[in-house]
Amino acid sequence: MRRLALLVIVAGAFLAPATPAFAHGGDTPDATAYRTTVTAISTPEKGLTVRTVEAGARLELTNKTGHSVEVLGYDGEPYLDVRPDGTWENVNSPAAYINETLTGDNAVPANADPTAPPSWRKLSGSTTVRWHDQRTHWLSSGLPPQAQADPSRSHRLRDWAVPLRVQVRTFAITGTLDWEPPPPPWLWWSITALTGLTAFALLRKWPILVRPLTLIAAFCPIWYAVGSALNGVGPSLLLITVGLLAIAASYRNPPFLLALAGAAVALFAGFTEISVFQAAVLPATGPAWLTRAAVAVALGAGTALALTGVLRLRAAIPPATPAAEPIAAA
Numbered sequence: 001m002r003r004l005a006l007l008v009i010v011a012g013a014f015l016a017p018a019t020p021a022f023a024h025g026g027d028t029p030d031a032t033a034y035r036t037t038v039t040a041i042s043t044p045e046k047g048l049t050v051r052t053v054e055a056g057a058r059l060e061l062t063n064k065t066g067h068s069v070e071v072l073g074y075d076g077e078p079y080l081d082v083r084p085d086g087t088w089e090n091v092n093s094p095a096a097y098i099n100e101t102l103t104g105d106n107a108v109p110a111n112a113d114p115t116a117p118p119s120w121r122k123l124s125g126s127t128t129v130r131w132h133d134q135r136t137h138w139l140s141s142g143l144p145p146q147a148q149a150d151p152s153r154s155h156r157l158r159d160w161a162v163p164l165r166v167q168v169r170t171f172a173i174t175g176t177l178d179w180e181p182p183p184p185p186w187l188w189w190s191i192t193a194l195t196g197l198t199a200f201a202l203l204r205k206w207p208i209l210v211r212p213l214t215l216i217a218a219f220c221p222i223w224y225a226v227g228s229a230l231n232g233v234g235p236s237l238l239l240i241t242v243g244l245l246a247i248a249a250s251y252r253n254p255p256f257l258l259a260l261a262g263a264a265v266a267l268f269a270g271f272t273e274i275s276v277f278q279a280a281v282l283p284a285t286g287p288a289w290l291t292r293a294a295v296a297v298a299l300g301a302g303t304a305l306a307l308t309g310v311l312r313l314r315a316a317i318p319p320a321t322p323a324a325e326p327i328a329a330a
Contacts, residue, residue, distance in 0.1 A: 018141030019163035020060060031055065031279035033147075034157075035178045036136045041164075043171040050173050051242065052107060053130060053232025055283040056137075057102055059173065060232060062128040072163040072170075074134070076097070077114035086125040090118040099132045104139065130232070135160045136177060148180045155179045180280035188277040188292050192270075195300030203308045210308065211250045214261065217305060218246030220270035220298035227291055242268050249305075259309025262302045270299025 009214035036056030041048060047064035063069045063082040073079035073095035081088040089096050094112045098104045123129070138144060138157060157179055163174040171229050202209050222243035225236045242264045249261035273295045284291045 010263055020062075020124075020126050020130050030275045030283065032281045033179055033182060033279055034138050035180055035281045036175060037178070038173060038175045040174050041171065042161075042174060043169075045166075045185060051232075052136075052175075055231065055281050057132065058130040058232070059136065060128060060130045061134050061173075064127060067166065069167040071129075071131070072165055073114060075114035076163065078118045079164075080129055080131065081118075081120060082127055082129055084127065085127040087123045088120040089123050089269065092116040093119055093120045097237045102132050102137065104132070104134045104137075133162055135162055136175060138177060138179070144179050147181075151181055153181060182278050182280055183288075183292070185277045188296050191293070192296040192300045195297050196303050197300075198200045199301045199304035200307060203304060210258070210305075211255050213301060214246055214250035214253065214258070214305060217262070217265045217298060217301040218250065220294040220301075221246075221265060222300075224269060224273065224284060224291065227282075227286045230285035231283055233283050246305075255309045255312035257309075259306050259313060261307025262307075262309055264302070265298050266302030266306060270295055270302055276298070 032055050034056060036052050038050050038052055038059070041050060045065055047066070048069060049062045049306055051060050052058070054061045061069070061080075061082060063084075066084055068081055068083045070078050071080040071082070072091075075094070076094075078090045079093040080094040081090070086107050092111065092113055094108045094114060096113055097106050097108045100106045105268050108233040120144065142148075143151070144155065144157055146157070155178065157177045159174065159176055163170055163172045165171075203213065220243070221239040222234075225239040225243070228234070228236060228239075242261075245257075246261040246265055249257045276288075276295050278294050280288070282288050282291050
């Protein structure tokens with residue numbers, strides 16, 4: 001157990017990125033149909049980078065230029081200021097409140113006036129900041145009209161721009177917003193069922209395959225944790241722990257540990273992530289099909305391992321000895 005705990009700590013330290021400032025405590029979506037893409041910075045500058053994170057839920061700006069870079073709000077007012085000593089937010093900017101959630105439905109207080117002089121509060125000492133930006137999102141309820149008319153293909157919804165300022169020079173982050181059709185869910189559910197049935201049949205016929213199949217199942221939550229971390233979601237210590245638990249179960253595979261590891265993989269790396277079967281844009285870096293395959297294998301193979309472990313537990317329990325009948329008196 002000490003080795004397992006040490007591996008979890010090391011893996012978490014390896015995956016954890018430098019902590020950015022968050023301009024809000026907003027929500028992070030799961031998989032989505034909307035792809036937000038940064039295409040350019042209109043006036044590129046060395047040390048200034050921008051990307052989308054969390055399946056496009058937020059923009060992430062990193063400023064290593066050595067001077068201040070402001071992000072302007074919806075009325076052109078100063079909203080964020082990423083300085084060499086950290087990130088600051090203008091509490092008089094309405095964007096400071098609108099951007100607290102992905103949908104932008106927060107109430108804006110009366111003191112938030114875009115024409116008022118900035119009142120800065122420090123968010124963190126980081127020169128990287130993440131924020132929801134309504135200019136990059138689809139805010140209407142329901143499908144876009146283009147998707148309603150033809151849900152079988154991708155649609156460009158709009159080009160967007162988020163203005164930046166360095167002293168008196170104004171430029172912009174530019175990008176696109178697209179709607180993408182979902183993958184066929186039946187295909188991935190079929191793969192999940194086929195994986196589970198095949199794994200269970202193999203384990204019943206050739207028990208020696210339990211080690212490689214458990215290692216394959218262990219790879220799935222670790223892959224998802226790494227992909228999520230690279231996408232800016234942050235490392236999931238739960239998924240890493242589940243993967244390491246499955247690795248531990250692969251060595252001597254005692255029935256209880258095998259059942260526990262299989263159930264954990266199926267639940268936390270499979271069932272809780274099935275939204276990836278129904279949406280095009282995933283909160284993980286890497287090929288979407290590979291992430292979906294990892295979830296399908298985790299759910300199918302994890303279930304097969306859990307059932308195998310339970311059956312082995314039952315087989316290991318000795319049958320109850322029937323009580324001797326009393327000898328009848330002569």
